[in-house]
Amino acid sequence: MTILRQPTRAGVRDAAEKIARVLPPTPLFISEIKGVTVAFKAESLQPIGAFKICGAWHRLTALDDAARKRCRRIFLGQSRAGVAWAAKRLGMAATIVMPSHAPRLKRESTLALGAEVVTYDRATESREVIAAGLAEARGATLVPSFDDPWIIEGQGSAGIEAAAQMAALGLGVPSRVIIPCGGGGLSAGIALALKDSAITVVEPEGWDDMRRSLEASWIEPVGPNPPPTACDLLQTLRVSPLTFDVLSRRDATGVAVTEPEIAAAQRWAAEKLRLVIEPGGAVGLAAVLAGKVALEPGLLVILSGGNVDLAAYAKVMAA
Incomplete structure:
Protein backbone atom coordinates (compact mmCIF):
# COMPACT_ATOMS: atom_id res chain seq x y z
CA MET A 1 0.00 0.00 0.00
CA THR A 2 1.32 3.44 -0.90
CA ILE A 3 1.11 6.03 1.87
CA LEU A 4 0.39 9.40 0.30
CA ARG A 5 0.98 11.42 3.44
CA GLN A 6 2.20 11.16 7.01
CA PRO A 7 -0.03 11.44 10.10
CA THR A 8 0.31 14.80 11.84
CA ARG A 9 -0.64 16.49 15.09
CA ALA A 10 -2.83 18.89 13.10
CA GLY A 11 -4.57 15.85 11.62
CA VAL A 12 -5.25 14.52 15.13
CA ARG A 13 -6.82 17.86 16.10
CA ASP A 14 -8.98 17.78 12.95
CA ALA A 15 -10.02 14.20 13.73
CA ALA A 16 -10.92 15.15 17.31
CA GLU A 17 -13.15 17.96 16.05
CA LYS A 18 -14.92 15.63 13.60
CA ILE A 19 -15.44 12.94 16.23
CA ALA A 20 -16.73 15.44 18.81
CA ARG A 21 -19.58 16.26 16.42
CA VAL A 22 -20.87 12.67 16.45
CA LEU A 23 -19.70 11.14 19.75
CA PRO A 24 -19.56 12.40 23.34
CA PRO A 25 -16.20 12.11 25.15
CA THR A 26 -15.62 8.83 26.96
CA PRO A 27 -15.34 9.20 30.75
CA LEU A 28 -12.08 9.82 32.59
CA PHE A 29 -11.87 7.94 35.90
CA ILE A 30 -9.55 8.88 38.77
CA SER A 31 -8.20 6.41 41.32
CA GLU A 32 -5.21 6.01 43.60
CA ILE A 33 -2.56 3.31 43.35
CA LYS A 34 -0.17 3.23 46.32
CA GLY A 35 -1.13 6.80 47.16
CA VAL A 36 -0.53 8.19 43.66
CA THR A 37 -3.43 9.65 41.69
CA VAL A 38 -3.82 7.96 38.29
CA ALA A 39 -6.21 8.93 35.48
CA PHE A 40 -7.93 6.23 33.38
CA LYS A 41 -9.43 6.99 29.96
CA ALA A 42 -12.30 4.56 29.45
CA GLU A 43 -12.34 3.97 25.69
CA SER A 44 -14.05 0.72 26.65
CA LEU A 45 -17.25 2.79 26.91
CA GLN A 46 -17.33 3.81 23.25
CA PRO A 47 -20.54 2.73 21.43
CA ILE A 48 -18.71 -0.29 19.97
CA GLY A 49 -16.80 -0.97 23.20
CA ALA A 50 -13.39 0.16 21.93
CA PHE A 51 -11.34 3.13 20.69
CA LYS A 52 -11.26 1.89 17.08
CA ILE A 53 -14.46 3.76 16.28
CA CYS A 54 -12.51 7.04 16.16
CA GLY A 55 -9.96 6.00 13.55
CA ALA A 56 -12.69 4.42 11.45
CA TRP A 57 -14.81 7.57 11.48
CA HIS A 58 -11.88 9.82 10.55
CA ARG A 59 -10.83 7.43 7.75
CA LEU A 60 -14.20 6.87 6.14
CA THR A 61 -15.25 10.52 6.29
CA ALA A 62 -11.99 11.39 4.50
CA LEU A 63 -13.01 9.37 1.42
CA ASP A 64 -13.99 11.44 -1.60
CA ASP A 65 -17.44 11.21 -3.17
CA ALA A 66 -16.32 8.77 -5.86
CA ALA A 67 -14.89 6.37 -3.31
CA ARG A 68 -18.00 6.55 -1.15
CA LYS A 69 -20.17 5.52 -4.10
CA ARG A 70 -18.33 2.25 -4.59
CA CYS A 71 -20.17 -0.81 -3.40
CA ARG A 72 -17.80 -2.22 -0.77
CA ARG A 73 -15.32 -1.26 1.94
CA ILE A 74 -12.83 -3.92 3.04
CA PHE A 75 -11.18 -3.75 6.42
CA LEU A 76 -8.31 -5.84 7.80
CA GLY A 77 -9.87 -6.91 11.07
CA GLN A 78 -8.86 -5.10 14.22
CA SER A 79 -11.28 -2.16 14.16
CA ARG A 80 -13.95 -4.26 12.54
CA ALA A 81 -16.87 -2.92 14.56
CA GLY A 82 -15.51 0.61 14.22
CA VAL A 83 -15.54 0.46 10.43
CA ALA A 84 -18.92 -1.30 10.46
CA TRP A 85 -20.36 1.45 12.72
CA ALA A 86 -18.93 4.27 10.62
CA ALA A 87 -19.99 2.64 7.34
CA LYS A 88 -23.55 2.14 8.55
CA ARG A 89 -23.81 5.76 9.69
CA LEU A 90 -22.49 6.96 6.32
CA GLY A 91 -24.73 4.63 4.30
CA MET A 92 -21.81 2.57 3.00
CA ALA A 93 -21.43 -1.21 2.78
CA ALA A 94 -18.59 -2.85 4.71
CA THR A 95 -16.86 -6.21 4.44
CA ILE A 96 -14.81 -7.13 7.49
CA VAL A 97 -12.00 -9.71 7.45
CA MET A 98 -11.56 -11.25 10.90
CA PRO A 99 -9.96 -14.36 12.42
CA SER A 100 -12.16 -17.45 12.48
CA HIS A 101 -11.56 -17.81 16.24
CA ALA A 102 -12.44 -14.20 17.09
CA PRO A 103 -14.66 -13.94 20.18
CA ARG A 104 -18.31 -14.62 19.37
CA LEU A 105 -19.41 -11.27 20.83
CA LYS A 106 -17.15 -9.34 18.44
CA ARG A 107 -18.35 -11.27 15.40
CA GLU A 108 -22.00 -10.86 16.37
CA SER A 109 -21.67 -7.14 17.08
CA THR A 110 -20.07 -6.63 13.66
CA LEU A 111 -22.84 -8.54 11.91
CA ALA A 112 -25.46 -6.59 13.88
CA LEU A 113 -24.10 -3.38 12.35
CA GLY A 114 -24.89 -4.71 8.89
CA ALA A 115 -21.38 -5.64 7.78
CA GLU A 116 -20.42 -8.74 5.83
CA VAL A 117 -17.86 -10.91 7.66
CA VAL A 118 -15.18 -12.95 5.91
CA THR A 119 -13.16 -15.20 8.23
CA TYR A 120 -9.61 -16.50 7.89
CA ASP A 121 -7.22 -18.81 9.76
CA ARG A 122 -4.69 -16.62 11.55
CA ALA A 123 -2.16 -19.48 11.67
CA THR A 124 -2.16 -20.29 7.95
CA GLU A 125 -3.63 -17.31 6.09
CA SER A 126 -2.95 -13.58 5.76
CA ARG A 127 -5.79 -11.13 6.32
CA GLU A 128 -3.85 -8.53 4.31
CA VAL A 129 -3.70 -10.82 1.28
CA ILE A 130 -7.35 -11.82 1.61
CA ALA A 131 -8.55 -8.24 2.04
CA ALA A 132 -6.42 -6.94 -0.83
CA GLY A 133 -7.80 -9.65 -3.10
CA LEU A 134 -11.39 -8.84 -2.15
CA ALA A 135 -10.79 -5.12 -2.61
CA GLU A 136 -9.33 -5.64 -6.08
CA ALA A 137 -12.08 -8.02 -7.14
CA ARG A 138 -14.85 -5.71 -5.95
CA GLY A 139 -13.33 -2.35 -6.79
CA ALA A 140 -13.39 -1.46 -3.10
CA THR A 141 -11.54 0.90 -0.80
CA LEU A 142 -9.06 -0.92 1.43
CA VAL A 143 -8.92 0.36 5.02
CA PRO A 144 -6.00 -1.05 7.05
CA SER A 145 -6.12 -1.82 10.76
CA PHE A 146 -3.45 0.66 11.82
CA ASP A 147 -1.06 1.28 8.91
CA ASP A 148 -2.88 4.39 7.70
CA PRO A 149 -2.41 8.10 8.53
CA ALA A 164 -8.74 18.31 28.25
CA GLN A 165 -10.49 16.25 30.93
CA MET A 166 -7.37 16.13 33.12
CA ALA A 167 -6.90 19.88 32.77
CA ALA A 168 -10.52 20.48 33.79
CA LEU A 169 -9.88 18.45 36.95
CA GLY A 170 -6.74 20.41 37.79
CA LEU A 171 -4.43 17.47 37.06
CA GLY A 172 -2.33 19.29 34.49
CA VAL A 173 -0.75 17.85 31.35
CA PRO A 174 -0.33 14.05 31.37
CA SER A 175 3.26 13.33 32.37
CA ARG A 176 3.22 9.84 30.87
CA VAL A 177 0.60 7.90 28.91
CA ILE A 178 0.42 4.10 29.20
CA ILE A 179 -1.15 2.61 26.07
CA PRO A 180 -2.09 -0.92 24.93
CA CYS A 181 -0.31 -1.72 21.67
CA GLY A 182 -1.03 -4.12 18.84
CA GLY A 183 -0.04 -2.51 15.57
CA GLY A 184 0.55 0.84 17.25
CA GLY A 185 -2.21 2.98 15.74
CA LEU A 186 -3.57 4.14 19.11
CA SER A 187 -0.17 4.76 20.67
CA ALA A 188 1.16 6.57 17.58
CA GLY A 189 -1.93 8.79 17.46
CA ILE A 190 -1.65 9.69 21.14
CA ALA A 191 2.09 10.31 20.72
CA LEU A 192 1.22 12.87 18.05
CA ALA A 193 -1.60 14.38 20.12
CA LEU A 194 0.35 14.82 23.37
CA LYS A 195 3.78 16.13 22.40
CA ASP A 196 4.73 16.98 26.01
CA SER A 197 3.85 13.57 27.48
CA ALA A 198 6.15 10.55 27.70
CA ILE A 199 4.75 7.49 25.90
CA THR A 200 4.93 3.89 27.09
CA VAL A 201 3.37 1.09 25.03
CA VAL A 202 2.37 -2.22 26.61
CA GLU A 203 2.03 -5.63 24.95
CA PRO A 204 1.54 -9.24 26.09
CA GLU A 205 4.71 -11.24 26.64
CA GLY A 206 5.82 -12.97 23.45
CA TRP A 207 3.87 -10.45 21.34
CA ASP A 208 5.98 -7.44 22.37
CA ASP A 209 7.40 -6.67 18.93
CA MET A 210 6.90 -2.92 19.30
CA ARG A 211 8.87 -2.91 22.54
CA ARG A 212 11.72 -4.84 20.96
CA SER A 213 11.58 -2.70 17.83
CA LEU A 214 11.84 0.53 19.82
CA GLU A 215 14.79 -0.84 21.78
CA ALA A 216 16.56 -2.05 18.61
CA SER A 217 15.77 1.11 16.57
CA TRP A 218 14.47 -1.04 13.71
CA ILE A 219 11.39 -3.18 13.24
CA GLU A 220 11.56 -6.59 14.90
CA PRO A 221 8.71 -9.02 14.09
CA VAL A 222 7.15 -11.37 16.61
CA GLY A 223 9.31 -14.47 17.01
CA PRO A 224 8.38 -18.01 15.91
CA ASN A 225 5.72 -19.87 17.88
CA PRO A 226 4.52 -16.98 20.05
CA PRO A 227 2.68 -18.04 23.21
CA PRO A 228 -1.10 -18.06 23.48
CA THR A 229 -2.62 -14.87 24.84
CA ALA A 230 -6.09 -13.73 25.82
CA CYS A 231 -5.34 -10.39 24.10
CA ASP A 232 -6.82 -11.28 20.71
CA LEU A 233 -6.53 -7.76 19.27
CA LEU A 234 -2.88 -7.37 20.25
CA GLN A 235 -1.68 -10.34 18.20
CA THR A 236 0.07 -8.33 15.50
CA LEU A 237 2.98 -10.21 13.96
CA ARG A 238 4.78 -7.10 12.71
CA VAL A 239 4.23 -3.40 13.40
CA SER A 240 4.08 -0.98 10.51
CA PRO A 241 6.82 1.48 9.52
CA LEU A 242 4.25 4.27 9.89
CA THR A 243 3.46 3.64 13.56
CA PHE A 244 7.02 2.63 14.42
CA ASP A 245 8.37 5.86 12.93
CA VAL A 246 6.02 8.06 14.98
CA LEU A 247 6.80 6.24 18.22
CA SER A 248 10.55 6.05 17.67
CA ARG A 249 10.73 9.78 16.92
CA ARG A 250 8.92 10.39 20.21
CA ASP A 251 11.41 8.18 22.11
CA ALA A 252 8.57 5.94 23.25
CA THR A 253 9.38 3.00 25.50
CA GLY A 254 7.72 -0.38 25.82
CA VAL A 255 7.05 -3.09 28.40
CA ALA A 256 5.53 -6.57 28.30
CA VAL A 257 3.07 -8.09 30.76
CA THR A 258 2.13 -11.68 31.61
CA GLU A 259 -1.28 -13.32 31.33
CA PRO A 260 -1.70 -13.48 35.16
CA GLU A 261 -0.83 -9.77 35.39
CA ILE A 262 -3.44 -9.00 32.74
CA ALA A 263 -6.11 -10.99 34.56
CA ALA A 264 -5.25 -9.21 37.82
CA ALA A 265 -5.71 -5.87 36.05
CA GLN A 266 -9.15 -6.91 34.77
CA ARG A 267 -10.18 -7.75 38.34
CA TRP A 268 -8.77 -4.45 39.66
CA ALA A 269 -10.70 -2.47 37.02
CA ALA A 270 -13.92 -4.25 37.99
CA GLU A 271 -13.40 -3.75 41.72
CA LYS A 272 -12.00 -0.21 41.78
CA LEU A 273 -13.45 1.44 38.67
CA ARG A 274 -16.58 -0.70 38.13
CA LEU A 275 -15.45 -1.23 34.54
CA VAL A 276 -15.48 -4.35 32.38
CA ILE A 277 -12.18 -4.35 30.47
CA GLU A 278 -11.10 -6.95 27.92
CA PRO A 279 -7.61 -8.49 28.28
CA GLY A 280 -6.01 -6.39 25.54
CA GLY A 281 -7.58 -3.24 26.94
CA ALA A 282 -6.17 -3.96 30.40
CA VAL A 283 -2.47 -4.40 29.56
CA GLY A 284 -1.57 -0.79 30.38
CA LEU A 285 -3.17 -1.06 33.79
CA ALA A 286 -1.43 -4.44 34.25
CA ALA A 287 1.96 -2.80 33.68
CA VAL A 288 1.23 -0.16 36.34
CA LEU A 289 -0.09 -2.63 38.93
CA ALA A 290 2.87 -4.98 38.34
CA GLY A 291 5.36 -2.17 38.95
CA LYS A 292 6.68 -2.27 35.39
CA VAL A 293 5.87 1.42 34.95
CA ALA A 294 6.85 3.81 37.72
CA LEU A 295 4.03 5.63 39.48
CA GLU A 296 4.27 9.39 39.06
CA PRO A 297 1.94 12.40 39.25
CA GLY A 298 0.06 12.98 36.01
CA LEU A 299 0.01 9.33 34.91
CA LEU A 300 -2.66 8.54 32.31
CA VAL A 301 -3.66 4.93 31.51
CA ILE A 302 -5.69 4.12 28.41
CA LEU A 303 -8.30 1.36 28.90
CA SER A 304 -8.78 0.64 25.22
CA GLY A 305 -11.60 -1.91 25.05
CA GLY A 306 -14.31 -3.74 26.95
CA ASN A 307 -15.52 -6.43 24.56
CA VAL A 308 -15.08 -9.51 26.73
CA ASP A 309 -15.93 -13.14 26.12
CA LEU A 310 -18.39 -13.63 28.97
CA ALA A 311 -17.32 -17.16 29.86
CA ALA A 312 -13.62 -16.27 29.90
CA TYR A 313 -14.34 -13.08 31.85
CA ALA A 314 -16.32 -15.01 34.47
CA LYS A 315 -13.33 -17.31 35.00
CA VAL A 316 -11.02 -14.33 35.46
CA MET A 317 -13.39 -12.73 37.97
CA ALA A 318 -13.73 -16.01 39.90
CA ALA A 319 -9.98 -16.58 40.25
Missing part, protein backbone atom coordinates in the same frame (compact mmCIF):
# COMPACT_ATOMS: atom_id res chain seq x y z
CA TRP A 150 -6.13 8.78 8.98
CA ILE A 151 -6.57 5.76 11.26
CA ILE A 152 -3.63 6.91 13.41
CA GLU A 153 -4.94 10.48 13.62
CA GLY A 154 -8.43 9.32 14.54
CA GLN A 155 -7.14 7.08 17.32
CA GLY A 156 -5.11 10.00 18.68
CA SER A 157 -8.31 11.89 19.44
CA ALA A 158 -8.48 9.91 22.70
CA GLY A 159 -5.37 11.78 23.83
CA ILE A 160 -6.91 15.16 22.99
CA GLU A 161 -10.02 14.30 25.02
CA ALA A 162 -8.11 12.92 27.98
CA ALA A 163 -5.78 15.90 28.23
Whole structure:
Protein backbone atom coordinates (compact mmCIF):
# COMPACT_ATOMS: atom_id res chain seq x y z
CA MET A 1 0.00 0.00 0.00
CA THR A 2 1.32 3.44 -0.90
CA ILE A 3 1.11 6.03 1.87
CA LEU A 4 0.39 9.40 0.30
CA ARG A 5 0.98 11.42 3.44
CA GLN A 6 2.20 11.16 7.01
CA PRO A 7 -0.03 11.44 10.10
CA THR A 8 0.31 14.80 11.84
CA ARG A 9 -0.64 16.49 15.09
CA ALA A 10 -2.83 18.89 13.10
CA GLY A 11 -4.57 15.85 11.62
CA VAL A 12 -5.25 14.52 15.13
CA ARG A 13 -6.82 17.86 16.10
CA ASP A 14 -8.98 17.78 12.95
CA ALA A 15 -10.02 14.20 13.73
CA ALA A 16 -10.92 15.15 17.31
CA GLU A 17 -13.15 17.96 16.05
CA LYS A 18 -14.92 15.63 13.60
CA ILE A 19 -15.44 12.94 16.23
CA ALA A 20 -16.73 15.44 18.81
CA ARG A 21 -19.58 16.26 16.42
CA VAL A 22 -20.87 12.67 16.45
CA LEU A 23 -19.70 11.14 19.75
CA PRO A 24 -19.56 12.40 23.34
CA PRO A 25 -16.20 12.11 25.15
CA THR A 26 -15.62 8.83 26.96
CA PRO A 27 -15.34 9.20 30.75
CA LEU A 28 -12.08 9.82 32.59
CA PHE A 29 -11.87 7.94 35.90
CA ILE A 30 -9.55 8.88 38.77
CA SER A 31 -8.20 6.41 41.32
CA GLU A 32 -5.21 6.01 43.60
CA ILE A 33 -2.56 3.31 43.35
CA LYS A 34 -0.17 3.23 46.32
CA GLY A 35 -1.13 6.80 47.16
CA VAL A 36 -0.53 8.19 43.66
CA THR A 37 -3.43 9.65 41.69
CA VAL A 38 -3.82 7.96 38.29
CA ALA A 39 -6.21 8.93 35.48
CA PHE A 40 -7.93 6.23 33.38
CA LYS A 41 -9.43 6.99 29.96
CA ALA A 42 -12.30 4.56 29.45
CA GLU A 43 -12.34 3.97 25.69
CA SER A 44 -14.05 0.72 26.65
CA LEU A 45 -17.25 2.79 26.91
CA GLN A 46 -17.33 3.81 23.25
CA PRO A 47 -20.54 2.73 21.43
CA ILE A 48 -18.71 -0.29 19.97
CA GLY A 49 -16.80 -0.97 23.20
CA ALA A 50 -13.39 0.16 21.93
CA PHE A 51 -11.34 3.13 20.69
CA LYS A 52 -11.26 1.89 17.08
CA ILE A 53 -14.46 3.76 16.28
CA CYS A 54 -12.51 7.04 16.16
CA GLY A 55 -9.96 6.00 13.55
CA ALA A 56 -12.69 4.42 11.45
CA TRP A 57 -14.81 7.57 11.48
CA HIS A 58 -11.88 9.82 10.55
CA ARG A 59 -10.83 7.43 7.75
CA LEU A 60 -14.20 6.87 6.14
CA THR A 61 -15.25 10.52 6.29
CA ALA A 62 -11.99 11.39 4.50
CA LEU A 63 -13.01 9.37 1.42
CA ASP A 64 -13.99 11.44 -1.60
CA ASP A 65 -17.44 11.21 -3.17
CA ALA A 66 -16.32 8.77 -5.86
CA ALA A 67 -14.89 6.37 -3.31
CA ARG A 68 -18.00 6.55 -1.15
CA LYS A 69 -20.17 5.52 -4.10
CA ARG A 70 -18.33 2.25 -4.59
CA CYS A 71 -20.17 -0.81 -3.40
CA ARG A 72 -17.80 -2.22 -0.77
CA ARG A 73 -15.32 -1.26 1.94
CA ILE A 74 -12.83 -3.92 3.04
CA PHE A 75 -11.18 -3.75 6.42
CA LEU A 76 -8.31 -5.84 7.80
CA GLY A 77 -9.87 -6.91 11.07
CA GLN A 78 -8.86 -5.10 14.22
CA SER A 79 -11.28 -2.16 14.16
CA ARG A 80 -13.95 -4.26 12.54
CA ALA A 81 -16.87 -2.92 14.56
CA GLY A 82 -15.51 0.61 14.22
CA VAL A 83 -15.54 0.46 10.43
CA ALA A 84 -18.92 -1.30 10.46
CA TRP A 85 -20.36 1.45 12.72
CA ALA A 86 -18.93 4.27 10.62
CA ALA A 87 -19.99 2.64 7.34
CA LYS A 88 -23.55 2.14 8.55
CA ARG A 89 -23.81 5.76 9.69
CA LEU A 90 -22.49 6.96 6.32
CA GLY A 91 -24.73 4.63 4.30
CA MET A 92 -21.81 2.57 3.00
CA ALA A 93 -21.43 -1.21 2.78
CA ALA A 94 -18.59 -2.85 4.71
CA THR A 95 -16.86 -6.21 4.44
CA ILE A 96 -14.81 -7.13 7.49
CA VAL A 97 -12.00 -9.71 7.45
CA MET A 98 -11.56 -11.25 10.90
CA PRO A 99 -9.96 -14.36 12.42
CA SER A 100 -12.16 -17.45 12.48
CA HIS A 101 -11.56 -17.81 16.24
CA ALA A 102 -12.44 -14.20 17.09
CA PRO A 103 -14.66 -13.94 20.18
CA ARG A 104 -18.31 -14.62 19.37
CA LEU A 105 -19.41 -11.27 20.83
CA LYS A 106 -17.15 -9.34 18.44
CA ARG A 107 -18.35 -11.27 15.40
CA GLU A 108 -22.00 -10.86 16.37
CA SER A 109 -21.67 -7.14 17.08
CA THR A 110 -20.07 -6.63 13.66
CA LEU A 111 -22.84 -8.54 11.91
CA ALA A 112 -25.46 -6.59 13.88
CA LEU A 113 -24.10 -3.38 12.35
CA GLY A 114 -24.89 -4.71 8.89
CA ALA A 115 -21.38 -5.64 7.78
CA GLU A 116 -20.42 -8.74 5.83
CA VAL A 117 -17.86 -10.91 7.66
CA VAL A 118 -15.18 -12.95 5.91
CA THR A 119 -13.16 -15.20 8.23
CA TYR A 120 -9.61 -16.50 7.89
CA ASP A 121 -7.22 -18.81 9.76
CA ARG A 122 -4.69 -16.62 11.55
CA ALA A 123 -2.16 -19.48 11.67
CA THR A 124 -2.16 -20.29 7.95
CA GLU A 125 -3.63 -17.31 6.09
CA SER A 126 -2.95 -13.58 5.76
CA ARG A 127 -5.79 -11.13 6.32
CA GLU A 128 -3.85 -8.53 4.31
CA VAL A 129 -3.70 -10.82 1.28
CA ILE A 130 -7.35 -11.82 1.61
CA ALA A 131 -8.55 -8.24 2.04
CA ALA A 132 -6.42 -6.94 -0.83
CA GLY A 133 -7.80 -9.65 -3.10
CA LEU A 134 -11.39 -8.84 -2.15
CA ALA A 135 -10.79 -5.12 -2.61
CA GLU A 136 -9.33 -5.64 -6.08
CA ALA A 137 -12.08 -8.02 -7.14
CA ARG A 138 -14.85 -5.71 -5.95
CA GLY A 139 -13.33 -2.35 -6.79
CA ALA A 140 -13.39 -1.46 -3.10
CA THR A 141 -11.54 0.90 -0.80
CA LEU A 142 -9.06 -0.92 1.43
CA VAL A 143 -8.92 0.36 5.02
CA PRO A 144 -6.00 -1.05 7.05
CA SER A 145 -6.12 -1.82 10.76
CA PHE A 146 -3.45 0.66 11.82
CA ASP A 147 -1.06 1.28 8.91
CA ASP A 148 -2.88 4.39 7.70
CA PRO A 149 -2.41 8.10 8.53
CA TRP A 150 -6.13 8.78 8.98
CA ILE A 151 -6.57 5.76 11.26
CA ILE A 152 -3.63 6.91 13.41
CA GLU A 153 -4.94 10.48 13.62
CA GLY A 154 -8.43 9.32 14.54
CA GLN A 155 -7.14 7.08 17.32
CA GLY A 156 -5.11 10.00 18.68
CA SER A 157 -8.31 11.89 19.44
CA ALA A 158 -8.48 9.91 22.70
CA GLY A 159 -5.37 11.78 23.83
CA ILE A 160 -6.91 15.16 22.99
CA GLU A 161 -10.02 14.30 25.02
CA ALA A 162 -8.11 12.92 27.98
CA ALA A 163 -5.78 15.90 28.23
CA ALA A 164 -8.74 18.31 28.25
CA GLN A 165 -10.49 16.25 30.93
CA MET A 166 -7.37 16.13 33.12
CA ALA A 167 -6.90 19.88 32.77
CA ALA A 168 -10.52 20.48 33.79
CA LEU A 169 -9.88 18.45 36.95
CA GLY A 170 -6.74 20.41 37.79
CA LEU A 171 -4.43 17.47 37.06
CA GLY A 172 -2.33 19.29 34.49
CA VAL A 173 -0.75 17.85 31.35
CA PRO A 174 -0.33 14.05 31.37
CA SER A 175 3.26 13.33 32.37
CA ARG A 176 3.22 9.84 30.87
CA VAL A 177 0.60 7.90 28.91
CA ILE A 178 0.42 4.10 29.20
CA ILE A 179 -1.15 2.61 26.07
CA PRO A 180 -2.09 -0.92 24.93
CA CYS A 181 -0.31 -1.72 21.67
CA GLY A 182 -1.03 -4.12 18.84
CA GLY A 183 -0.04 -2.51 15.57
CA GLY A 184 0.55 0.84 17.25
CA GLY A 185 -2.21 2.98 15.74
CA LEU A 186 -3.57 4.14 19.11
CA SER A 187 -0.17 4.76 20.67
CA ALA A 188 1.16 6.57 17.58
CA GLY A 189 -1.93 8.79 17.46
CA ILE A 190 -1.65 9.69 21.14
CA ALA A 191 2.09 10.31 20.72
CA LEU A 192 1.22 12.87 18.05
CA ALA A 193 -1.60 14.38 20.12
CA LEU A 194 0.35 14.82 23.37
CA LYS A 195 3.78 16.13 22.40
CA ASP A 196 4.73 16.98 26.01
CA SER A 197 3.85 13.57 27.48
CA ALA A 198 6.15 10.55 27.70
CA ILE A 199 4.75 7.49 25.90
CA THR A 200 4.93 3.89 27.09
CA VAL A 201 3.37 1.09 25.03
CA VAL A 202 2.37 -2.22 26.61
CA GLU A 203 2.03 -5.63 24.95
CA PRO A 204 1.54 -9.24 26.09
CA GLU A 205 4.71 -11.24 26.64
CA GLY A 206 5.82 -12.97 23.45
CA TRP A 207 3.87 -10.45 21.34
CA ASP A 208 5.98 -7.44 22.37
CA ASP A 209 7.40 -6.67 18.93
CA MET A 210 6.90 -2.92 19.30
CA ARG A 211 8.87 -2.91 22.54
CA ARG A 212 11.72 -4.84 20.96
CA SER A 213 11.58 -2.70 17.83
CA LEU A 214 11.84 0.53 19.82
CA GLU A 215 14.79 -0.84 21.78
CA ALA A 216 16.56 -2.05 18.61
CA SER A 217 15.77 1.11 16.57
CA TRP A 218 14.47 -1.04 13.71
CA ILE A 219 11.39 -3.18 13.24
CA GLU A 220 11.56 -6.59 14.90
CA PRO A 221 8.71 -9.02 14.09
CA VAL A 222 7.15 -11.37 16.61
CA GLY A 223 9.31 -14.47 17.01
CA PRO A 224 8.38 -18.01 15.91
CA ASN A 225 5.72 -19.87 17.88
CA PRO A 226 4.52 -16.98 20.05
CA PRO A 227 2.68 -18.04 23.21
CA PRO A 228 -1.10 -18.06 23.48
CA THR A 229 -2.62 -14.87 24.84
CA ALA A 230 -6.09 -13.73 25.82
CA CYS A 231 -5.34 -10.39 24.10
CA ASP A 232 -6.82 -11.28 20.71
CA LEU A 233 -6.53 -7.76 19.27
CA LEU A 234 -2.88 -7.37 20.25
CA GLN A 235 -1.68 -10.34 18.20
CA THR A 236 0.07 -8.33 15.50
CA LEU A 237 2.98 -10.21 13.96
CA ARG A 238 4.78 -7.10 12.71
CA VAL A 239 4.23 -3.40 13.40
CA SER A 240 4.08 -0.98 10.51
CA PRO A 241 6.82 1.48 9.52
CA LEU A 242 4.25 4.27 9.89
CA THR A 243 3.46 3.64 13.56
CA PHE A 244 7.02 2.63 14.42
CA ASP A 245 8.37 5.86 12.93
CA VAL A 246 6.02 8.06 14.98
CA LEU A 247 6.80 6.24 18.22
CA SER A 248 10.55 6.05 17.67
CA ARG A 249 10.73 9.78 16.92
CA ARG A 250 8.92 10.39 20.21
CA ASP A 251 11.41 8.18 22.11
CA ALA A 252 8.57 5.94 23.25
CA THR A 253 9.38 3.00 25.50
CA GLY A 254 7.72 -0.38 25.82
CA VAL A 255 7.05 -3.09 28.40
CA ALA A 256 5.53 -6.57 28.30
CA VAL A 257 3.07 -8.09 30.76
CA THR A 258 2.13 -11.68 31.61
CA GLU A 259 -1.28 -13.32 31.33
CA PRO A 260 -1.70 -13.48 35.16
CA GLU A 261 -0.83 -9.77 35.39
CA ILE A 262 -3.44 -9.00 32.74
CA ALA A 263 -6.11 -10.99 34.56
CA ALA A 264 -5.25 -9.21 37.82
CA ALA A 265 -5.71 -5.87 36.05
CA GLN A 266 -9.15 -6.91 34.77
CA ARG A 267 -10.18 -7.75 38.34
CA TRP A 268 -8.77 -4.45 39.66
CA ALA A 269 -10.70 -2.47 37.02
CA ALA A 270 -13.92 -4.25 37.99
CA GLU A 271 -13.40 -3.75 41.72
CA LYS A 272 -12.00 -0.21 41.78
CA LEU A 273 -13.45 1.44 38.67
CA ARG A 274 -16.58 -0.70 38.13
CA LEU A 275 -15.45 -1.23 34.54
CA VAL A 276 -15.48 -4.35 32.38
CA ILE A 277 -12.18 -4.35 30.47
CA GLU A 278 -11.10 -6.95 27.92
CA PRO A 279 -7.61 -8.49 28.28
CA GLY A 280 -6.01 -6.39 25.54
CA GLY A 281 -7.58 -3.24 26.94
CA ALA A 282 -6.17 -3.96 30.40
CA VAL A 283 -2.47 -4.40 29.56
CA GLY A 284 -1.57 -0.79 30.38
CA LEU A 285 -3.17 -1.06 33.79
CA ALA A 286 -1.43 -4.44 34.25
CA ALA A 287 1.96 -2.80 33.68
CA VAL A 288 1.23 -0.16 36.34
CA LEU A 289 -0.09 -2.63 38.93
CA ALA A 290 2.87 -4.98 38.34
CA GLY A 291 5.36 -2.17 38.95
CA LYS A 292 6.68 -2.27 35.39
CA VAL A 293 5.87 1.42 34.95
CA ALA A 294 6.85 3.81 37.72
CA LEU A 295 4.03 5.63 39.48
CA GLU A 296 4.27 9.39 39.06
CA PRO A 297 1.94 12.40 39.25
CA GLY A 298 0.06 12.98 36.01
CA LEU A 299 0.01 9.33 34.91
CA LEU A 300 -2.66 8.54 32.31
CA VAL A 301 -3.66 4.93 31.51
CA ILE A 302 -5.69 4.12 28.41
CA LEU A 303 -8.30 1.36 28.90
CA SER A 304 -8.78 0.64 25.22
CA GLY A 305 -11.60 -1.91 25.05
CA GLY A 306 -14.31 -3.74 26.95
CA ASN A 307 -15.52 -6.43 24.56
CA VAL A 308 -15.08 -9.51 26.73
CA ASP A 309 -15.93 -13.14 26.12
CA LEU A 310 -18.39 -13.63 28.97
CA ALA A 311 -17.32 -17.16 29.86
CA ALA A 312 -13.62 -16.27 29.90
CA TYR A 313 -14.34 -13.08 31.85
CA ALA A 314 -16.32 -15.01 34.47
CA LYS A 315 -13.33 -17.31 35.00
CA VAL A 316 -11.02 -14.33 35.46
CA MET A 317 -13.39 -12.73 37.97
CA ALA A 318 -13.73 -16.01 39.90
CA ALA A 319 -9.98 -16.58 40.25
